[in-house]
Amino acid sequence: MRCGIPEVVLAEGKETDDLVAIMLRHTEVAGRCLATRVSPAQAAAVEAAAGKAGLLSRHEERAKIIVLSKGGAPEKHEGVVAVLTAGTADIRVAEEARVIAEEMGCTVKTAYDVGAAGVHRLFPALQDLAGAHVYVVAAGREGTLPAVVAGLVDKPVIGVPVSTGYGYMGGGEAALASMLQSCSVLTVVNIDAGFVAGAHAAQIAALARRA
Amino acid sequence: MRCGIPEVVLAEGKETDDLVAIMLRHTEVAGRCLATRVSPAQAAAVEAAAGKAGLLSRHEERAKIIVLSKGGAPEKHEGVVAVLTAGTADIRVAEEARVIAEEMGCTVKTAYDVGAAGVHRLFPALQDLAGAHVYVVAAGREGTLPAVVAGLVDKPVIGVPVSTGYGYMGGGEAALASMLQSCSVLTVVNIDAGFVAGAHAAQIAALARRA
Amino acid sequence: MRCGIPEVVLAEGKETDDLVAIMLRHTEVAGRCLATRVSPAQAAAVEAAAGKAGLLSRHEERAKIIVLSKGGAPEKHEGVVAVLTAGTADIRVAEEARVIAEEMGCTVKTAYDVGAAGVHRLFPALQDLAGAHVYVVAAGREGTLPAVVAGLVDKPVIGVPVSTGYGYMGGGEAALASMLQSCSVLTVVNIDAGFVAGAHAAQIAALARRA
Amino acid sequence: MRCGIPEVVLAEGKETDDLVAIMLRHTEVAGRCLATRVSPAQAAAVEAAAGKAGLLSRHEERAKIIVLSKGGAPEKHEGVVAVLTAGTADIRVAEEARVIAEEMGCTVKTAYDVGAAGVHRLFPALQDLAGAHVYVVAAGREGTLPAVVAGLVDKPVIGVPVSTGYGYMGGGEAALASMLQSCSVLTVVNIDAGFVAGAHAAQIAALARRA
Amino acid sequence: MRCGIPEVVLAEGKETDDLVAIMLRHTEVAGRCLATRVSPAQAAAVEAAAGKAGLLSRHEERAKIIVLSKGGAPEKHEGVVAVLTAGTADIRVAEEARVIAEEMGCTVKTAYDVGAAGVHRLFPALQDLAGAHVYVVAAGREGTLPAVVAGLVDKPVIGVPVSTGYGYMGGGEAALASMLQSCSVLTVVNIDAGFVAGAHAAQIAALARRA
Amino acid sequence: MRCGIPEVVLAEGKETDDLVAIMLRHTEVAGRCLATRVSPAQAAAVEAAAGKAGLLSRHEERAKIIVLSKGGAPEKHEGVVAVLTAGTADIRVAEEARVIAEEMGCTVKTAYDVGAAGVHRLFPALQDLAGAHVYVVAAGREGTLPAVVAGLVDKPVIGVPVSTGYGYMGGGEAALASMLQSCSVLTVVNIDAGFVAGAHAAQIAALARRA
Amino acid sequence: MRCGIPEVVLAEGKETDDLVAIMLRHTEVAGRCLATRVSPAQAAAVEAAAGKAGLLSRHEERAKIIVLSKGGAPEKHEGVVAVLTAGTADIRVAEEARVIAEEMGCTVKTAYDVGAAGVHRLFPALQDLAGAHVYVVAAGREGTLPAVVAGLVDKPVIGVPVSTGYGYMGGGEAALASMLQSCSVLTVVNIDAGFVAGAHAAQIAALARRA
Amino acid sequence: MRCGIPEVVLAEGKETDDLVAIMLRHTEVAGRCLATRVSPAQAAAVEAAAGKAGLLSRHEERAKIIVLSKGGAPEKHEGVVAVLTAGTADIRVAEEARVIAEEMGCTVKTAYDVGAAGVHRLFPALQDLAGAHVYVVAAGREGTLPAVVAGLVDKPVIGVPVSTGYGYMGGGEAALASMLQSCSVLTVVNIDAGFVAGAHAAQIAALARRA
Ligand SMILES: Nc1ncnc2c1ncn2[C@@H]1O[C@H](COP(=O)(O)O)[C@@H](O)[C@H]1O
Ligand SMILES: Nc1ncnc2c1ncn2[C@@H]1O[C@H](COP(=O)(O)O)[C@@H](O)[C@H]1O
Ligand SMILES: Nc1ncnc2c1ncn2[C@@H]1O[C@H](COP(=O)(O)O)[C@@H](O)[C@H]1O
Ligand SMILES: Nc1ncnc2c1ncn2[C@@H]1O[C@H](COP(=O)(O)O)[C@@H](O)[C@H]1O
Ligand SMILES: [Mg+2]
Ligand SMILES: [Mg+2]
Ligand SMILES: [Mg+2]
Ligand SMILES: [Mg+2]
Ligand SMILES: [Mg+2]
Ligand SMILES: [Mg+2]
Ligand SMILES: [Mg+2]
Ligand SMILES: [Mg+2]
CATH class of the missing domain: 3.30.1370 (Ribosomal Protein S8; Chain: A, domain 1)
Incomplete structure (x- = not known):
């Protein structure tokens, strides 16, 4: 490894x-x-x-x-990763992040499709996810959910732009750009790169274990 | 005219x-x-x-x-335009919209710098602006304020991308892209085009007058 | 709603x-x-x-x-939306605008394929559409019809770039750019975003109702 | 030569x-x-x-x-070139075209600033220019004047995109794109390339001389 | 017409x-x-x-x-259009130009696939085409043939970028860019726009007729 | 806060x-x-x-x-942030990251200018930085240092593209692209966004404290 | 020839x-x-x-x-070309380079898939390739292997960007950009242009023969 | 070194x-x-x-x-590098290549400004440069000279795009694109990167020495 x-x-x-x-x-x-x-x-x-x-x-x-x-599930530690998506089209990317984080020993909690429907679904979702050490947030089109989450939690947030949308910069580029320009504090991975976000989040969550 | x-x-x-x-x-x-x-x-x-x-x-x-x-202020009608900005750097563009709308006979109400500081400043601002027939919202960097406003009011919203920001698509392009990709219902003008937004808003507000 | x-x-x-x-x-x-x-x-x-x-x-x-x-057609109000297209390839996008505006209670009048054939078809079309409170104009390739219409009517005009055309910026980007750069007063939505244009137009037309 | x-x-x-x-x-x-x-x-x-x-x-x-x-003005022939601009900012580019065409023996007729003001200035301008063998049309921002002219005359039309405008594709790119995508028949030169347009037009006008 | x-x-x-x-x-x-x-x-x-x-x-x-x-072939006049291609992949686009020019009454002479093989094929081709009033030159990849031809003939030359090639700007964009930047005098049409080039060339060649 | x-x-x-x-x-x-x-x-x-x-x-x-x-230095915790740069031109950006991380209570260790000179300077630098909980790596031009570091340490790595370089994508875009495409696991911030990288790193390092 | x-x-x-x-x-x-x-x-x-x-x-x-x-294998000379790839997806492009170089009389030595696995596979590969007069290095995604090789050998290195990868600049553009921006000394060919790299390398290796 | x-x-x-x-x-x-x-x-x-x-x-x-x-001029070997430019604006970049190649022990022969003036200056220039082991060719605007040279000599050719030109891709991008798309065999460096081209050419010329 x-x-x-x-x-x-x-x-x-x-x-x-x-x-x-x-x-x-x-x-x-x-x-x-x-x-x-x-x-x-x-x-x-x-x-x-x-x-x-x-x-x-x-x-x-x-x-x-x-x-x-050879030996089944990886050894678990105390690190907890939260994975959120704005819409349903983002779930395939979020799931990639979830599985890799689990394979790196983390507990993963998910809250999918909490963006389009507005804040009324986001607040209870964040309450369910309380205790997470790091947040992975996948969003397509204008890609604003990661910045919203980063404004509400005090843990590191990783944005994953998703290649949904159509028209001008509709292949995930608008989401990527808006995450990079965000006034909130968040880092970003490549479009659809759920694997990178999940592995990076697991490295972060592992810090909680070791200390 | x-x-x-x-x-x-x-x-x-x-x-x-x-x-x-x-x-x-x-x-x-x-x-x-x-x-x-x-x-x-x-x-x-x-x-x-x-x-x-x-x-x-x-x-x-x-x-x-x-x-x-030749004759001073233009004739006023009942149309009301609201103009908002996310930050202070957006005010120069918003002011252009305000003046042109006033010159076209509208009452203009403004709420500047209500984006960066978070939702706690936005809600009272929207209450102050209640009664407006149309909203012009200027925002730079990731340009998300217009979509947020459009999710909270039932009147037409016009987004104005502003050329603040730096780095990738930092000349207003990220804001333009995110407004065009928005899941909310809003229309958009060119980067820094406060004049176009203000004149279009005034045409909308004038409908309230005539009916 | x-x-x-x-x-x-x-x-x-x-x-x-x-x-x-x-x-x-x-x-x-x-x-x-x-x-x-x-x-x-x-x-x-x-x-x-x-x-x-x-x-x-x-x-x-x-x-x-x-x-x-549950209950059939939506409740009608007095708002009237005009929907125009430059060519036949733009009709699929214009129809999306028409249906959503109707579903939001507007009367919609259409005039399709009035751009390519030149001004001789546009003038009678605009006469048929007189009384509309707002104009949605869909156009691909160089996308100039919205600006032409905005120069001839005194109501708000929304341009919809359509992804027809080939070669350089042929996926609707040229149309989007020319609408954003237009000297006329008009606002714009994403490429092919008939839904957004129609819903925004309906919000505008609803002002005529309430006043 | x-x-x-x-x-x-x-x-x-x-x-x-x-x-x-x-x-x-x-x-x-x-x-x-x-x-x-x-x-x-x-x-x-x-x-x-x-x-x-x-x-x-x-x-x-x-x-x-x-x-x-060594010997003053070049030898004149019967070829006539028309040079038009949409606005005043385009004149510097148009003048470059005019001088080179004159230096290649053509008579040049000009009509400047006939675009922004609308069709009422364009029609009389085209009447003044009647008899020209070729039209050079300079335009910035959305760059639509060349296509309009090409729809009204039966002689070759050359579009010159000009680097005026601001915001998205505001350095002449929107004008270039809209000319290349135009449904009208016209050819194009580089942004601000008045020299190329003028020389090419003079080559065309020279055909009228020789026949 | x-x-x-x-x-x-x-x-x-x-x-x-x-x-x-x-x-x-x-x-x-x-x-x-x-x-x-x-x-x-x-x-x-x-x-x-x-x-x-x-x-x-x-x-x-x-x-x-x-x-x-209704009545068969169009009326012929004395105008002669030359159509050249750099490679075989450009012929489909060149043929579009040829047919439209013929339908507008011109005689069309062609010389295809004279670019890649080098100058030894180009010189005899230009001799065969002598007497043409205007040259349409189609080229993909780096698109340099139009500039070469424009350096050898004293008649107007129209470049047609073709969407062959792969990799960076391989959809015809490199050819378009190199034609627009050319030090030679030539005008350009959209990528693959054989029709526009042919119709414009026919308008030019028609000048030879009338004089 | x-x-x-x-x-x-x-x-x-x-x-x-x-x-x-x-x-x-x-x-x-x-x-x-x-x-x-x-x-x-x-x-x-x-x-x-x-x-x-x-x-x-x-x-x-x-x-x-x-x-x-009001009260001087912020309260320190056990979290340790490492900040590296590839060249000297990247230091101004790295310093922004350092100061914000210190202001958020972290100990920050730096190793500047360890990229251009090759691996022989990087290895001892990484030994000096051992014990860090997270790495911020700033690099311009081709921007490869963050990926190299991520291949050598088992802690989270954040890449900061810097706007040095010239020519094609020379304003930091090449560095941004290569970091996003990296086969290594790393996240990215906007070009020159040392502040965002430092604040995000401090959020990560704070996890070590709390556990 | x-x-x-x-x-x-x-x-x-x-x-x-x-x-x-x-x-x-x-x-x-x-x-x-x-x-x-x-x-x-x-x-x-x-x-x-x-x-x-x-x-x-x-x-x-x-x-x-x-x-x-007509006569089988080309005449061999003493020139030796080395061809390397970062991953397996790059092999199809590298093979194009290998065959053309062989057809131009060179001996070709290859070392494929030596990038992703890290330096431990690269060093022995470079030892096997010792004696080569020129190196062709194919790499996709962030495209850093050519620069790494150029930092370790004192012979000319040619980078070939490969169109693997996804998301932002994922069609080989990121690899092209990072090779062009590299601080190492290397030249570049078009994305996937194994043929050009191989033929250029053979021209270089031929110098070793003649001297 | x-x-x-x-x-x-x-x-x-x-x-x-x-x-x-x-x-x-x-x-x-x-x-x-x-x-x-x-x-x-x-x-x-x-x-x-x-x-x-x-x-x-x-x-x-x-x-x-x-x-x-410490000791004056570097040790000379038999390697000969030819450096050409298309225009005068390219000389500053070509000179960078010349000096670095000399500092690496090569004899450098130059032929500047041989592109714009046409083939009649290029042929004698190439005769003067006969005996060179490698050619560095700098060109701006459409950047075609490297491909022309590569079609006339049987030694390796390196193209250097130069940031002259204006308008569409006028900062050297058109030259870069046309060199990458060239049907001729040549490799390319970054825009204005005379240093890289000269150092790479010197590495090639050094092969002639050693054999
Ligand atoms: N160097 C920086 N890079 C990125 N964001 C910053 C930087 N400095 C301040 N900000 C953020 O930019 C937003 C607007 O700042 P201001 O306009 O000063 O209120 C605030 O949310 C700040 O946290
Ligand atoms: N054709 C369309 N164009 C733009 N937005 C749409 C379209 N259809 C649905 N939407 C919006 O897209 C968002 C996500 O839709 P959904 O994923 O279906 O829940 C919702 O806010 C819808 O209002
Ligand atoms: N004009 C130039 N073009 C490209 N690379 C250069 C140039 N000058 C210096 N370099 C390289 O840039 C790298 C960083 O240079 P420095 O920051 O000065 O140490 C070194 O590897 C140099 O070889
Ligand atoms: N795979 C390739 N990549 C780049 N150039 C090629 C390739 N195959 C052939 N060529 C060149 O493309 C040009 C046109 O090829 P063709 O159309 O087959 O005559 C010739 O100059 C060939 O040398
Ligand atoms: Mg936060
Ligand atoms: Mg709303
Ligand atoms: Mg109007
Ligand atoms: Mg016409
Ligand atoms: Mg010529
Ligand atoms: Mg690592
Ligand atoms: Mg080396
Ligand atoms: Mg050659």
């Missing part, structure tokens, strides 16, 4: 056979391996191979992640 | 002599003429020439507008 | 089952719900479900909108 | 001494030489040197062009 | 039935009608309908143009 | 008198106030006013920050 | 019959011809035609190149 | 005192140090300090480079 982050393979664009081989090899060496952006067919093939090899597998469909391991 | 909008001259980039001559001629024909983006020196020259010609002048410094007329 | 705008769901990218469920729930609570960008298959499923649930449905094919309601 | 176009030197960014030397040498060889974008100081130095060398000079201030020649 | 340019319909994106109806109506009124960017299926339907209606049709496959007329 | 972040005023573009007044008022209410991007003249005026008002002031020249407070 | 580079045909977008005919003709004249970006079907057709015509063929699948020749 | 390239300091933006100190220190350690982009004042201060320290200095004004050394 380099820098506390598990081996991660990008499944997209890889031949299924190659993906299976790479994952088995990594799991052999490191005890644990993730693939992101797996298609259902790729996931099925990996699960079958894992079964034959006596490895455990975890397939998260919405997150499009599959995890192979 | 073409389409209900007074003659307007862009002073920026014009020789002072030319500006004076154009404004005197327009006022002669149309009874009233505005210049936007006037420098202090240009304004002084126009005021002096107006005095000699027996015309009335109104110089709004922060708005950088000067108005010449 | 938040801010006078009915519940609106973006059908694009949603599972048909989810769409049906969301719309039934919203209609239950609010009495009325719209979905935009519905595919024919989605529309058929929604209509079938509405029938079973004893709800009324209205499917506008060119607008790609479906409306569910 | 390569391809019928006189020797042209870009004065901007050149040392005055170098400019003088280059122009004297070119005039010696080719009988005639132009410099564009000359500062007043550069023009004065060139004129002084021309006087000493027994050469004729022509300094056009608004065009910022200086011409040296 | 508005401004000497025949009625032209953009077939792309139109229903076949609508296309047929529009073309029949236009031909009825104007005697002649073109459609550009027609698919093979659209062309077949238009040809069949033309046959039934007793109209003449001309289908140019590589140009993707179909022409309907 | 909203969300644990002290009151911060952006001095750039503010009148000196306004700046002084705002800072005195904020310090009165909150006990502490920072201004960023202060000019030397602004700083001198603030310091003078603070002296008269019996307030303590801290002026950090390279960071261009001035701090007013 | 123009400039020492063999005849090269871009297969993409060409009809199979045309491709076969062009390649046979070129091979007839020049003794040797390459096609890049060939589909499997195109390659099969070319190979079949080559067999009938008594020509030798070489099909490199991952490089998507097919070579026809 | 890292990778055969001398220590280089970017003077632009550095305090004169700092520059002097850095250069003296580097020269002490490495025997030789360059600074690029030095102002006349900076150069004078460095020369004075060098005199006092008993070091040799070489100030190249047009290149804006100053070199300090």
